[in-house]
Amino acid sequence: MDVFEQALPTQSPNLQTVLRSASLVAASDVTVLLLGESGTGKGRLAEAIHAASPRAAGPMVAVNCGAIPDSLAESELFGHRRGAFTGAVDEAPGRIRAASGGTLFLDEVAELPPSAQAKLLRFLETGEVQTVGEATPRRADARVVAATHRDLEAEVAAGRFRADLFYRLNIVPLEIPALRERRCDIPGLARRLLVELADSHGVERPSFTKAALLRLRDHGWPGNVRELRNLCERTAILLPGREVDASNLPAGLAGESTAGADAAVALPAEGVRLEDVEADLIRQALARTEGNRSRAARLLGISRHTLLYRLRKHAIA
Numbered sequence: 325m326d327v328f329e330q331a332l333p334t335q336s337p338n339l340q341t342v343l344r345s346a347s348l349v350a351a352s353d354v355t356v357l358l359l360g361e362s363g364t365g366k367g368r369l370a371e372a373i374h375a376a377s378p379r380a381a382g383p384m385v386a387v388n389c390g391a392i393p394d395s396l397a398e399s400e401l402f403g404h405r406r407g408a409f410t411g412a413v414d415e416a417p418g419r420i421r422a423a424s425g426g427t428l429f430l431d432e433v434a435e436l437p438p439s440a441q442a443k444l445l446r447f448l449e450t451g452e453v454q455t456v457g458e459a460t461p462r463r464a465d466a467r468v469v470a471a472t473h474r475d476l477e478a479e480v481a482a483g484r485f486r487a488d489l490f491y492r493l494n495i496v497p498l499e500i501p502a503l504r505e506r507r508c509d510i511p512g513l514a515r516r517l518l519v520e521l522a523d524s525h526g527v528e529r530p531s532f533t534k535a536a537l538l539r540l541r542d543h544g545w546p547g548n549v550r551e552l553r554n555l556c557e558r559t560a561i562l563l564p565g566r567e568v569d570a571s572n573l574p575a576g577l578a579g580e581s582t583a584g585a586d587a588a589v590a591l592p593a594e595g596v597r598l599e600d601v602e603a604d605l606i607r608q609a610l611a612r613t614e615g616n617r618s619r620a621a622r623l624l625g626i627s628r629h630t631l632l633y634r635l636r637k638h639a640i641a
């Protein structure tokens with residue numbers, strides 16, 4: 325089994341084709357753009373590309389561009405000189421130079437602010453890094469793997485992402501299909517994750533009944549493998565050693581569902597206040613995105629600004 329089959333084991337012909345392309349591009353230094361919904365395994369594929377590349381002995385530096393405040397993006401990526409701005413008490417090489425000899429994984433690349441997009445383009449074209457506060461550029465030798473769950477062409481059309489950077493990143497686009505587009509993988513993944521997570525928590529392994537596996541296969545999985553993994557983790561901890569039937573699965577998994585976050589929304593029981601439901605949905609979205617507010621806002625279909633307002637309103641930390 326090669327590193328790609330190990331990272332993303334699949335029976336899906338579409339994903340198998342993607343993995344074959346990934347193994348071909350891993351051998352070169354070409355820039356790769358990983359596409360696919362949140363939680364489909366873009367991070368795992370990036371690691372596999374690094375591990376299968378001639379740079380495997382070098383560092384793999386992962387940067388979540390969506391988690392860096394806009395004002396710090398440039399210094400985080402390109403480094404800064406000591407004293408370049410208030411708070412720059414020490415010199416920092418930046419993540420691109422830190423990835424020299426290895427791979428730079430730019431996750432959520434669509435979230436980069438315009439100034440950092442311009443500098444990134446320059447690095448991709450010339451190999452030069454413009455450190456904040458320094459006049460002379462430095463060279464860095466990092467292979468770039470970028471990822472986004474967004475439709476980058478739409479971001480370009482909306483004026484939020486530079487067209488020239490898009491073309492420079494989009495040399496080899498690899499799209500990981502959503503879990504609901506490869507349902508054949510769900511039962512096997514669920515079984516494997518349940519065992520792995522029970523072992524990692526040191527609890528007796530539970531198992532899914534056939535009916536439970538069918539229910540899992542029919543769910544829409546808006547959060548993709550991350551959502552399935554979280555469910556398996558919860559199951560391993562709450563039902564150790566048990567045979568887990570469909571009736572033991574969360575109510576939100578009932579029946580066929582196809583797309584989007586709608587799948588997780590159940591009609592509240594009578595007497596429930598809309599306020600409470602809203603607060604609960606926000607908490608669920610934050611839990612699913614491991615506290616990432618930008619992604620939680622997207623999951624809820626509201627702007628980050630609106631989410632921040634509602635967090636304050638509901639006094640959610």
Ligand SMILES: Nc1ncnc2c1ncn2[C@@H]1O[C@H](COP(=O)(O)OP(=O)(O)OP(=O)(O)O)[C@@H](O)[C@H]1O
Nearest residue numbers: 331332333362363364365366367368473549550553
């Ligand atoms: N095929 C798989 N087998 C086991 N675990 C997987 C698989 N695919 C994804 N995962 C797990 O699901 C979670 C999400 O995966 P990953 O972070 O690679 O997704 P992503 O597409 O990069 O998500 P995001 O866009 O939100 O950053 C991780 O915990 C990862 O280990």
